Amino acid sequence: MARFSIGTAIGDGFSLIRRRPLAVFVWGLLMIAPAAGSFALVFPAMGELIAQMPAPGEAEAYAGPPDQLMAQMMQLQAASMLLNIGLMLVMVVVYAAIFRTILRPGDSGAFSLRVGMDELRIGVVGLAIGVGLYAAMLLLVVICAVVGFAVWTAGGRVLFAVVVGLLVIAAMVAACIGLARVSLIPPATLLYRDFAFSQGWRLAQGQTLRLFGLLVLIFLMILLVETVLLIGGVTAFAASGLASGFDWTQTGPDFNPFAAVSAWVARNWYWSVLGGLVGAFLYGVLMTLAIAPFASACRQLAASASSASDAIQRPAPPLG
Numbered sequence: 001m002a003r004f005s006i007g008t009a010i011g012d013g014f015s016l017i018r019r020r021p022l023a024v025f026v027w028g029l030l031m032i033a034p035a036a037g038s039f040a041l042v043f044p045a046m047g048e049l050i051a052q053m054p055a056p057g058e059a060e061a062y063a064g065p066p067d068q069l070m071a072q073m074m075q076l077q078a079a080s081m082l083l084n085i086g087l088m089l090v091m092v093v094v095y096a097a098i099f100r101t102i103l104r105p106g107d108s109g110a111f112s113l114r115v116g117m118d119e120l121r122i123g124v125v126g127l128a129i130g131v132g133l134y135a136a137m138l139l140l141v142v143i144c145a146v147v148g149f150a151v152w153t154a155g156g157r158v159l160f161a162v163v164v165g166l167l168v169i170a171a172m173v174a175a176c177i178g179l180a181r182v183s184l185i186p187p188a189t190l191l192y193r194d195f196a197f198s199q200g201w202r203l204a205q206g207q208t209l210r211l212f213g214l215l216v217l218i219f220l221m222i223l224l225v226e227t228v229l230l231i232g233g234v235t236a237f238a239a240s241g242l243a244s245g246f247d248w249t250q251t252g253p254d255f256n257p258f259a260a261v262s263a264w265v266a267r268n269w270y271w272s273v274l275g276g277l278v279g280a281f282l283y284g285v286l287m288t289l290a291i292a293p294f295a296s297a298c299r300q301l302a303a304s305a306s307s308a309s310d311a312i313q314r315p316a317p318p319l320g
Contacts, residue, residue, distance in 0.1 A: 002304030004207065006214050009293035009300070010221075016101055016292050017285055023101070023111040027094045028284025029277075034087040036276060038080050092123040098288060099190045102295035118190050125189045125197070129182050136178060140171040180204075180211035187298040203301045214293055222286055229282060233275075 017024050096119045097112040107114075144167040151163045184207075185200030192199050204211060 002301055003210065004297040004300040004304075006210065006217065006293075009214060009296040010217065010289075012102060012296035013289045013292035016098075017288055020101065020111075021281075023097070024284040024288055025277075025281045026111045026113075026284070027097060027287060028282065029280035030090050030094055031087070031287065032276070032280050032283055034083040034090065038083045041076050041079055041083075089123075092119050092126065094287070095126075095186065095291060096122050096190060098291045099187045099295045102292055103187060103191045103299055118193065121189050121193075121195055122186055125186055125195060128197075129185065132182075133175065133178060137171075137175060140174060144168065144171060176215055177208060177212050180215050181208050183211055183215070183294050184298045184301070187295040188302070191298060191302060200298070203298060203305065207297075207301065211294075211297065214297065218290055218293060222290060225286060225289075233279075 093113060093115060096114065097109075099122070100107055100109075100112045100114075100118070144164070147167060148160065148164050152160045181204055182200070184204045185197055188196035188200035188203060
């Protein structure tokens with residue numbers, strides 16, 4: 001049975017970052033742009049909403065936020081929803097670009113980005129997988145609830161807590177195994193230029209445990225990187241705030257954290273821009289490390305399957 005190399009799959013992700021750092025930066029920038037736009041819309045509005053809240057002792061006389069502010073909040077909610085939809089569309093384009101650099105590196109295009117049938121097929125396949133996994137998770141939740149209720153009725157609280165804990169862990173592991181089983185369908189869709197449900201499923205046949213191991217390894221690797229980045233980012237943000245005179249000790253009923261942060265960002269926009277650019281590259285790195293290994297596994301298994309098919313179809317040499 002053909003097998004793929006986990007080391008090669010992980011290494012292809014790092015190799016892609018080393019070979020095409022500008023593309024990785026652009027991919028990350030495209031992904032964080034909608035989120036940055038959403039924060040830019042919501043933060044000032046939340047600051048204004050908190051400013052309209054009553055002071056202690058005035059709650060009885062508070063008639064609620066003015067209609068104009070509520071209308072503005074509704075508009076911001078609609079704009080945020082549109083930004084989220086845009087993020088989903090951008091995600092499909094970026095995922096296809098990462099798949100393309102691994103599976104079809106000869107294809108032309110700026111940073112391997114395109115908008116065409118490949119992206120449409122990957123979007124449809126991703127939506128179908130998401131709906132299927134969501135339905136499976138709902139079924140697992142129902143099963144856990146039924147079993148938990150039965151244990152609660154028959155046993156004590158300690159047994160109930162133990163059983164529910166084990167069920168939650170088992171449900172999470174089952175969800176990850178299911179995700180690993182279908183993980184090759186999206187890259188196979190780009191590789192074969194088709195809705196590759198059957199092709200991706202066949203490629204992953206017999207590889208579920210290895211794909212699950214790859215998924216866990218990627219999760220642990222990204223968790224470690226994110227922990228280091230979070231500590232460094234919070235430290236850098238706090239240090240820049242102190243250097244620019246931001247008072248982190250502000251408290252009290254009149255303190256408005258949204259307004260304070262918005263004012264600080266407006267005064268120190270250059271730090272915000274620099275942080276956003278660095279964050280875009282780091283996000284692109286994490287996204288590449290999470291996605292590229294599965295494209296590499298798909299390529300390795302497809303190449304092995306093609307070689308095996310050629311060997312079967314090749315006529316045997318004549319005897320004598």
